[in-house]
Amino acid sequence: MNDLNTSPEFEEKVRKALKTPDATPEFANRLRNELVRRPVQMKPKNFRLAWAVAFALVLTILAVSAPTLVSAFGKIFGYVPEVGLVETTNGLRMLAEPVSSTRDGVTLTITHVFAYPDHIELQYEVNGIAPENDGWQAEDGISNPTAFCGGVNPGSLKSNAGDARLRLPDGTILERDYTGKYPQNVFAMQPVYDSAIPADANTLTFVLDCIPQARLGAAPENWEISFDLVEVPAGTIVGEPVIEVTQPVVTEEAPASLPPEALPVPQVTAVLERIIPTDTNTVMYFHFEVTNPDPSLISIMPRNVSVIDSLGQQYHMIGSFVWQPFEYQVGSAFEFVSEGKPAPGPLTLVIDQTVAYYWPIYVDPPQATSEEMTFTFDVGENPQYGQKWELNIPFNIAGFDFQIVSAEAVKFEDVGNYHNYIDGSQGYEYGYQFIVVGDPSLGLMVEMDIHGDEYQCWLSDVYKPDNEPLIYTQLCKNGYPTGQVSVTILGMSIELNDDLTVEWKP
Amino acid sequence: MIGYEAVKTTSMNHDELPDLITAAKSDPRAFGRLYDHYLQPVYRYLYSRLGNAHEAEDVTSLTFIAAYEALPKYREQGQFAAWLFRIARSKMNDHFRRNKYEVELEAAERISAGEDALGALIHDEELSKLRYVIRNLNPEEQDLIRLRYVAELTFVEIADLLGKREDAVKKTMYRLLARLKSQM
Incomplete structure (x- = not known):
């Protein structure tokens, strides 16, 4: 649950309670002088942060890539599958070859290492762990987390037991970065080290106390594996050459399914940025531009993308991104990979489903207050399962009208009819289900939150039967919220049915 | 200069x-x-x-x-x-x-009390209690409060910094404030 009713006055009290002095003018000016007098830094542009490396392919491509291509492609120095764009190879060292070690039937392979001038990215994989000894698969993986490497009980501090370390030739130990500096440092088997390693340190040792999520005592522990790094000559194309799309491309919009004068549907165009033909597929980067976007629009997300080649063959494309609109605000680039290799020649990118997200309370500056997006209804002191309340409360977000038609007291088993929850209710048993009606052509979705900390309302389910209104349910842990129940509309989305096509010619 | x-x-x-x-x-x-x-x-x-x-x-x-x-x-x-x-x-x-x-915030509070231009407010009983309540938050929660109300970062900036979704940060913050308020 969410309580969005905290007043600005209370926030001001928090500010006052934490008030700290400003920097003095003397200090501010002194530091400013020092900064502006420092020599201009002309360091090369750094790489895109990468979270994995496909080394075998990289070496292969290294051997065949012509250095002369570098100038043709500007600052992009290639694309590595599962890694993305690499923008410079200046000072880059890589794993010389994958290294494996097998103990008691368990094989650990260091598959990829990139040693950048200021940090190291490593990836390894493990095979041979029996399912009953794998915390992700074992029956007691959730109920008994401390039986597995790195597992902790809920509420306990994070364990670093399964974090691999690196040992340099002089004995220095590098710990996995814990500062949060590298957003790709998410998975234990793809650790990042916030360290530069000496130029002459080309043989490192991988040190691992226990395999992440392996049952303690049941799988080999205390691994030490040495591996070698090799230098990548500066300017070398790493991976696949990248075609920067700089020439004008034709963007066509199919006839709008919704006349703009009838509904404020955003006018969206797609802009193709890069194309990377690989041996097995084609990778494309594009972003959206929106004409006169409503200020509460946060994102346009592509749902169904394909590419048509010069022979007229159409290949579905898979997006390499997580569906999180807040992280892909309008203008962000999307990476899509084709399922198959298009024929050489012109390509047509087709985006035939997109979703527009509007979150008026959470844009900056806000386009609505939480009070404006909140409705209340009285369920009395003893709401009963199956009880219904007629609401008919109208809302308008970004020009789109919709209505909260009714609410009904429901149980988890009701949403279990719509979707399969593999973890069950997790204690969220009771809540309210809302019927939401908007223009049927919009593909409307909303997200709501029931207030009331004591009820811990959290588990939400959205269900849209064909030709029926939207059904939104939120369930709580401690029974039905009683009395005046407040609900906030956090945001909404609509589907844009217009086809976007972008034609590209070599 | x-x-x-x-x-x-x-x-x-x-x-x-x-x-x-x-x-x-x-x-x-x-x-x-x-x-x-x-x-x-x-x-x-x-x-x-x-x-x-x-x-x-x-x-x-x-x-x-x-x-x-x-x-x-x-x-x-x-x-x-x-x-x-x-x-x-x-x-x-x-x-x-x-x-x-x-x-700890307690020490920062003492220092702040000595240098705060709004000295009259420092002795405000309500603010003292609020500091006490904030001090009892866990370190992550205290940091979130600092980023928002001391550094005055936007929710988008805090979300970027912490590697979380903006709406998740907002929800956490609002819950945190609601909890603080309820303890006052």
């Missing part, structure tokens, strides 16, 4: 930030404008963690020097504040590792 007399956070249109960052990669004066905008939020945040002006100045200096040197490697994706505060937190962690301590 480069000519300004009062020290305050200078206003800056967010739309001009990308161009300013690009310019700052080769023009120290442009970096100066970024510095003017972000100095006080960074300083206040570090002060609230370190508890004294001397160390706050030291770590603030290290932060901006590191940011200046690293700027050519920064890729503008609308996350400059998060990037800068990530450096500040990293420098602060280095400082803590060397000095083996971290000031």
